[in-house]
Amino acid sequence: MSDAAVAAPSGGQPPVSSIAEAVIRIAGNSQDGIQAIGGFLARLAGRSEQEVMTFMTIPSTISGGPSIFQVRIGSGEVLSAGDDADMLLAFYDHSYTSHINSLKKGGIVLYDSDHLKPEAIPAENLAKYRHVGVPISSLTVEAIGGTGRDKGKNVFALGLLAKMFDLNVPKLHRLLQERFTGKDPKIAETAVNAFNYGYNYNLATAPELFRFKPGENVGQSQVVMSGNEALAYGLIAAGVRFGAGYPITPWSDIMELLRRELPKYGGQFQQCEDEIASVSMAIGASWGGRVAVTGSSGPGISLKTEAIGWAVMAEMPLVVVDVQRGGPSTGMPTNVEQSDLNIAVYGGHGDSPRVVIAPATVEDCFYTAIEAVNIARKFSTPVIILTDQGIASRIEAFPEPNLEKVVQDISPDFTAVTDHKPYDLAAPGGVTRHIAPGTRVASGKYPVVTGLEHDELGHPTGSPKLHVAMTAKRRNKLKALAAEIPTPEIYGPSEGKVLLVSWGSAKGPVQEAVKQARAAGLAVSGLHIKHISPLPNGLEKAFEGFSKVFVVELNDEGLVGIGQLGALLRARYPNTRFEGVNKSDGLTWKVREILDRIRPATA
Amino acid sequence: MSDMPLPFAVVPRGANTNTAPVAPLTDADRKPLTKKDVSADHPTWCPGCGDFSVLALYFKLIEKRRMHHEKITTVAGIGCSSRFPYFVQAHGAHFIHGRALPFASGVALSRPDLHVFVFGGDGDAFSIGGNHFTHTARKNVKLTYVVMDNNVYGLTKNQTSPTSPVGFKSKTDVWGAKDRPINPIKQAIFAGATFVARTTSTNPNHLLAMMEQAMDHDGFGFIQVLSECVEFYPGAFDNSTPRKGGVFAEVPKEHDVTDEYAAYRLGEELSPGKFGVFYKVQRPTKNANEAAIIADYQSKVAGLPPWQILKKSFDRMK
Numbered sequence: 059m060s061d062a063a064v065a066a067p068s069g070g071q072p073p074v075s076s077i078a079e080a081v082i083r084i085a086g087n088s089q090d091g092i093q094a095i096g097g098f099l100a101r102l103a104g105r106s107e108q109e110v111m112t113f114m115t116i117p118s119t120i121s122g123g124p125s126i127f128q129v130r131i132g133s134g135e136v137l138s139a140g141d142d143a144d145m146l147l148a149f150y151d152h153s154y155t156s157h158i159n160s161l162k163k164g165g166i167v168l169y170d171s172d173h174l175k176p177e178a179i180p181a182e183n184l185a186k187y188r189h190v191g192v193p194i195s196s197l198t199v200e201a202i203g204g205t206g207r208d209k210g211k212n213v214f215a216l217g218l219l220a221k222m223f224d225l226n227v228p229k230l231h232r233l234l235q236e237r238f239t240g241k242d243p244k245i246a247e248t249a250v251n252a253f254n255y256g257y258n259y260n261l262a263t264a265p266e267l268f269r270f271k272p273g274e275n276v277g278q279s280q281v282v283m284s285g286n287e288a289l290a291y292g293l294i295a296a297g298v299r300f301g302a303g304y305p306i307t308p309w310s311d312i313m314e315l316l317r318r319e320l321p322k323y324g325g326q327f328q329q330c331e332d333e334i335a336s337v338s339m340a341i342g343a344s345w346g347g348r349v350a351v352t353g354s355s356g357p358g359i360s361l362k363t364e365a366i367g368w369a370v371m372a373e374m375p376l377v378v379v380d381v382q383r384g385g386p387s388t389g390m391p392t393n394v395e396q397s398d399l400n401i402a403v404y405g406g407h408g409d410s411p412r413v414v415i416a417p418a419t420v421e422d423c424f425y426t427a428i429e430a431v432n433i434a435r436k437f438s439t440p441v442i443i444l445t446d447q448g449i450a451s452r453i454e455a456f457p458e459p460n461l462e463k464v465v466q467d468i469s470p471d472f473t474a475v476t477d478h479k480p481y482d483l484a485a486p487g488g489v490t491r492h493i494a495p496g497t498r499v500a501s502g503k504y505p506v507v508t509g510l511e512h513d514e515l516g517h518p519t520g521s522p523k524l525h526v527a528m529t530a531k532r533r534n535k536l537k538a539l540a541a542e543i544p545t546p547e548i549y550g551p552s553e554g555k556v557l558l559v560s561w562g563s564a565k566g567p568v569q570e571a572v573k574q575a576r577a578a579g580l581a582v583s584g585l586h587i588k589h590i591s592p593l594p595n596g597l598e599k600a601f602e603g604f605s606k607v608f609v610v611e612l613n614d615e616g617l618v619g620i621g622q623l624g625a626l627l628r629a630r631y632p633n634t635r636f637e638g639v640n641k642s643d644g645l646t647w648k649v650r651e652i653l654d655r656i657r658p659a660t661a
Numbered sequence: 662m663s664d665m666p667l668p669f670a671v672v673p674r675g676a677n678t679n680t681a682p683v684a685p686l687t688d689a690d691r692k693p694l695t696k697k698d699v700s701a702d703h704p705t706w707c708p709g710c711g712d713f714s715v716l717a718l719y720f721k722l723i724e725k726r727r728m729h730h731e732k733i734t735t736v737a738g739i740g741c742s743s744r745f746p747y748f749v750q751a752h753g754a755h756f757i758h759g760r761a762l763p764f765a766s767g768v769a770l771s772r773p774d775l776h777v778f779v780f781g782g783d784g785d786a787f788s789i790g791g792n793h794f795t796h797t798a799r800k801n802v803k804l805t806y807v808v809m810d811n812n813v814y815g816l817t818k819n820q821t822s823p824t825s826p827v828g829f830k831s832k833t834d835v836w837g838a839k840d841r842p843i844n845p846i847k848q849a850i851f852a853g854a855t856f857v858a859r860t861t862s863t864n865p866n867h868l869l870a871m872m873e874q875a876m877d878h879d880g881f882g883f884i885q886v887l888s889e890c891v892e893f894y895p896g897a898f899d900n901s902t903p904r905k906g907g908v909f910a911e912v913p914k915e916h917d918v919t920d921e922y923a924a925y926r927l928g929e930e931l932s933p934g935k936f937g938v939f940y941k942v943q944r945p946t947k948n949a950n951e952a953a954i955i956a957d958y959q960s961k962v963a964g965l966p967p968w969q970i971l972k973k974s975f976d977r978m979k
Contacts, residue, residue: 105979236977281978295971297671300771302763321958322970326770326951331796335763338756342736342767345754346775350767368757421663432669457663458975465968466671474683474731491672495752495768495775498731500683502698506746508755517702517747542669 074267079132080223081140084215085157086149088116088125091212096127097453098216098233103131104282104455105229107273111566112453113139113646116392124152129453133271137566137573139452141648145222147215149173149194161187166265168218170194170211188265192218201255202248210252217256224269227257279458285420285449288456289379290315292427293351295461297468298377299325300350302339304332307391308447309355309381316351333361337378341369344376345507347470347494349434353379353443356389356398359405366440367406368509370532373481373490375434375441377427382446382562384644393644394448396562397613399622402442403591409529411536413437414591416444418565421456423449426588428464435468437539438491444590446612448563448646474498479514480505481528487538488531536592543589545596548603554581556659557604558639558652561587561623564610567647571656574649580660590623593630601634606659610639610652693727696720701750705741711862711888712742712809718869719749719778722876725869734775736765738790740782741816742809742888759789762797762806766947769804773948776876777804784814787823787843798881799853800947805875805882809862810845811890812897819893826932829894845885846928850921850940855880857924857940861887863902864909867936874938880946901933912937 082099084092096112103110113128130140142162148154148169161167163186171191179189198214213234220230231250238246261267283291290312293301299320303313316327330336336352343350354362359380369376382398384390402414413433417426423445430441478499482490492507493499506516511528513519548557550572560568565586575582585600587593601607609624618625620638627636639655641647699720706712723733733751737743739758746753756764765779786794786808797806813831814820820833824845828837849857856878860871868886875882887898899905912935917923924940962970 279979281975283978291971291974300767302767319974321955322962323967324955324959326955328770330763331792334760335793335796338760338763339767342764343771346768346771348771350771364757365760429669432671436669436672458979459663461968461972461975463664465971468671474685476683495734496731496772498686502730502750504751504753506753506755509757510755
């Protein structure tokens with residue numbers, strides 16, 4: 059909350075500062091509805107033409123446990139969820155003790171004095187942070203009655219925040235009403251009452267109040283959603299009408315959304331008996347003529363690998379979503395990690411090249427889904443979308459896509475053909491496409507799709523020559539794809555001391571690290587790689603301009619001594635010296651963590 | 662509104678490589694497809710294998726029912742019998758071991774205009790694919806599943822299969838199999854299959870009749886076909902083969918095929934057992950249930966192009 063311009067205090071009220079951005083962390087238990095407050099703040103920011111990014115943790119157990127929601131709202135570009143909070147809203151003792159260290163020095167902590175007694179606050183904290191105690195629990199009971207119902211507490215606290223940050227009350231009223239409409243109208247009324255009670259609470263004891271500068275995205279219609287929602291809607295926009303999956307965190311909400319949305323478009327999503335059935339069913343539907351989707355998280359992807367290998371061999375288009383979480387095995391289901399790159403790129407037996415792309419932001423999830431579908435169809439190949447728990451669950455505002463233009467028609471074509479070779483070796487670039495059952499072949503020679511090594515019509519062969527030729531075909535068509543992938547642009551100058559390479563959700567924190575480093579006079583640039591397999595051409599030129607190239611990823615350096623993308627880059631570009639910046643604490647990058655790790659190299 | 666450029670544009674419809682369009686055939690142009698029209702590779706099966714007869718009767722069925730060539734859809738997993746699609750000159754898929762049913766379900770559910778035939782063996786169906794058998798049956802996906810049961814693993818050369826009888830000597834049970842075999846008929850009824858029949862490769866007329874009835878059944882149709890492996894389990898089904906001195910006993914005429922418990926009791930005997938339709942009921946298919954959900958949801962957005970339906974969703978996220 060830099061850039062503060064203090065307005066003159068009036069009538070005993072605290073002074074009001076004008077701010078460009080704020081990081082607010084809300085800490086409580088998972089059943090307190092703190093995700094809902096965060097969601098309201100994010101949506102409000104979207105409607106107020108501001109940028110927003112959220113970060114949340116939820117326990118993997120169902121009934122409660124500590125949980126946080128962090129929201130960063132800015133009038134300018136927001137690249138990460140923010141290292142430190144400007145304000146902490148703490149509902150309990152444990153929320154206070156666990157998260158007080160995430161607050162900036164001089165930051166404000168707003169706490170529920172029904173749970174945390176002022177006398178229990180350590181003296182050194184009183185000196186370091188500004189404390190505002192409000193009896194949130196008892197005032198919520200006073201406002202809406204009942205017996206200390208946890209339910210209204212979040213909305214009361216939202217009212218307090220609205221006052222604190224001078225948020226747009228009519229817009230928040232509308233959001234509350236939208237959220238609770240459809241249920242008992244009394245519930246919406248109660249919510250608005252709880253909000254108003256919090257908003258009208260006398261915050262005279264607060265040291266400072268704030269007002270956001272107007273957003274920069276003026277006139278832009280923004281949508282606000284999570285990465286998983288954006289990915290699911292992207293698949294619908296791409297024309298996908300069939301999917302199959304099995305419940306697993308954090309993939310499940312993509313499946314739930316597709317299950318309830320696809321019927322509107324004449325499509326369907328099947329919940330299967332297991333992960334293998336899901337991928338098999340999706341492949342079957344793809345063969346039916348229209349590329350289908352399956353997805354999962356780590357353990358489920360392991361189970362799907364054999365069938366994905368079949369899709370590589372049979373050259374069947376397919377989209378596989380992997381929402382990465384902490385691994386290996388059951389690992390850390392509600393934490394973030396980028397440790398499935400190896401299984402995405404190499405998972406499965408035999409030489410089975412496939413396409414892997416990784417979205418970097420919520421908006422990118424939407425467009426990546428469309429790109430994945432188009433690559434799968436164009437090159438008749440499985441495409442793995444490697445997203446992660448961090449993007450999956452966070453909420454961002456982004457410009458509303460031009461849907462009339464973006465939404466595609468990929469309905470199958472069963473027009474009869476004269477003749478067809480599903481694996482024609484003479485096809486340019488090795489790129490062939492299938493005809494679906496129902497398509498008449500006038501020659502009477504019909505194709506078989508298969509996992510056995512095959513001839514051009516799909517019939518089995520043990521010929522060494524054909525295995526060589528078909529292996530080359532499967533490799534070459536992805537090389538043809540690589541030639542079409544745009545070479546990523548360097549973020550910052552193309553020459554300098556340090557280049558930070560990122561993939562997936564590390565993009566934002568890395569770019570913010572580059573910005574901060576450059577502001578401090580350091581020669582640091584960034585390079586974000588979205589297409590993991592195949593890699594785009596021309597990267598070697600980008601690496602040449604820097605003395606050190608660091609690959610920043612949320613995974614372990616392993617036995618090779620570098621992360622998973624790092625190892626891939628070392629193999630592909632043996633003349634560049636790559637070093638890894640890795641961590642595996644299950645949390646997204648803090649900008650400071652990246653800067654600390656590269657500091658020796660920038661000197 | 663964002664006009665973000667996409668690096669890969671959508672491939673236009675009909676952009677299949679190496680194909681040229683041809684005029685459609687009218688029904689009057691079509692002749693019944695003969696064995697010559699629909700046979701492809703020469704089967705890899707051993708001389709005398711029961712599977713030859715299943716293939717021959719599939720051809721017969723295609724001819725008799727005047728199937729349109731392009732609509733014949735044959736799916737299989739892995740095993741001797743699962744080589745089936747290569748021997749049929751029609752659209753076919755040879756998938757991975759044990760997963761033919763979910764693959765075929767993906768085809769059947771997304772393509773209601775096709776009738777999918779799935780062929781496989783006892784290992785594919787009841788061992789590695791056992792879970793899929795149960796769930797495809799209970800969901801009542803509309804397709805026909807023909808299991809050529811030889812009571813042994815043939816392709817991998819003589820290991821105990823889930824239907825090998827106790828005492829059967831294989832390379833993995835040199836002292837004779839100890840585990841209780843699966844009873845495919847009871848398994849199918851218990852799982853919720855809506856058409857359950859048993860036949861044998863040695864009785865062509867019966868086999869064809871069962872395939873026809875399964876094809877006409879609106880739901881998951883399961884046929885167990887006893888199909889002898891002459892290499893690793895010769896004589897396995899002699900006791901139900903009249904020319905080998907056995908008794909081919911049909912399901913009694915008075916059996917009520919809608920009586921689940923009667924069917925279960927009738928299926929109790931594994932060998933030689935009865936032949937015919939054990940169980941047949943009408944229950945809404947998965948296909949019909951999904952179609953009803955789609956019709957209901959589409960009526961709410963009647964006439965809107967997809968982008969406008971999506972726009973409505975996005976409007977709620979502002």
